[in-house]
Amino acid sequence: MEFFLIKRTEGHTKEFLNWCYEGIYSFYDNNIQKEKIENIISLTGSDMAFTVVNEKGELVGNCEFYDVSDEDEETILAVGVQMKPSLTGNGYGEEFCRAIINGGREKLNYKYLELAVADFNKRAKRVYEKIGFKEIREEYFVIRGDKYRFIIMGKTFN
Numbered sequence: 682m683e684f685f686l687i688k689r690t691e692g693h694t695k696e697f698l699n700w701c702y703e704g705i706y707s708f709y710d711n712n713i714q715k716e717k718i719e720n721i722i723s724l725t726g727s728d729m730a731f732t733v734v735n736e737k738g739e740l741v742g743n744c745e746f747y748d749v750s751d752e753d754e755e756t757i758l759a760v761g762v763q764m765k766p767s768l769t770g771n772g773y774g775e776e777f778c779r780a781i782i783n784g785g786r787e788k789l790n791y792k793y794l795e796l797a798v799a800d801f802n803k804r805a806k807r808v809y810e811k812i813g814f815k816e817i818r819e820e821y822f823v824i825r826g827d828k829y830r831f832i833i834m835g836k837t838f839n
């Protein structure tokens with residue numbers, strides 16, 4: 682399957698907001714966290730948020746790029762990725778993430794990129810390592826009242 686980035690529309694956003702995952706991955710459900718819902722809606726139409734489609738034009742994921750740099754440092758972008766629940770765990774992760782990274786580089790011209798992966802999400806961490814991301818630090822975030830450990834990973838591009 683091939684993947685491509687296109688501009689996010691309101692219709693895409695409405696579909697994303699209904700995505701729910703099974704088991705431990707229900708942590709990523711889009712409809713249970715007010716801040717996540719507001720973020721997805723606010724980024725609709727942004728130059729930093731994209732819908733991922735396959736070669737048939739079917740919606741298969743989304744991604745957002747964020748400026749996470751401090752005021753006194755060079756711009757550092759981070760990416761958040763999300764694959765359609767019915768496609769997860771089927772071996773598409775590496776190709777899906779490569780398409781997002783390559784498409785993002787074409788659109789945003791970054792030379793370095795970070796991402797955060799929940800510590801329990803070993804499946805995603807393996808994919809990120811396969812495509813060249815390295816662990817750089819850990820951070821803890823409070824989400825829905827609970828504290829979660831995240832691994833921050835980074836990759837430099839030539």
